[in-house]
Amino acid sequence: MKLLKAYLSRQLRHPTGYGGRLILRLINQENGGMNAIALNVLDAQPGQEILEIGCGGGDLINRLLKTEQLPQITAIDASQTAVDMVCHKFKEAMATNRLVVHQAKAEAMPFADNGFDAIVTVNTLYFWPDVPTVINEFKRQLTYKCEWYGSELVIADRFYPSSQICSNCGHQQKMPLHLRTYECNECGFTADRDFNAAVNLENYVNK
């Protein structure tokens, strides 16, 4: 049992070979809900350049390719097995340059200063060995695009309690990590924990 757990955890971190391809298919099914939330919050606009980090089996790419807004998608993943799978699955989108895929690690992204309009990552952060380096890279890429458009980059305070605030009424309550659904003690609003946090971060910009 211990060995199986260790194998699964290795494959989730870095899908490899036949087992990796199976895991990637499972991930596509399991993470559908989170990827749907990410798509909603991203709110892609025509012509936008979107970077996905740790694309896995490509569920979010699939959703983005189906939107009417036709964003330009760049995806990276540290696993060659994941990259091969995604390249095979979306070869038409790659042929028309709607999608570009690189085998690369989040902490060493192969991009110059040209920047992205939005950067998205789902279920990967806990695998990054150096989170601050990756976040700094996000900042660099987004800063470039904001200067280009003459818009402001808003960075939320690191202690802003996005998971604890009710995105419907503003009430704040404790949210231990095991609680996956936000249920507001004040107004009764319920939502997926991450969705609620994402809406709070979106509203933070307009404060």
Ligand SMILES: C[S@@+](CC[C@H](N)C(=O)[O-])C[C@H]1O[C@@H](n2cnc3c(N)ncnc32)[C@H](O)[C@@H]1O
């Ligand atoms: C649990 S899967 C999530 C896949 C996809 N984002 C989803 O939610 O369906 C984690 C993915 O992150 C990738 N990954 C892990 N560490 C990474 C890193 N340092 N840089 C880029 N990708 C990484 C893995 O190869 C794997 O494909």
Ligand SMILES: [Zn+2]
């Ligand atoms: Zn509330």
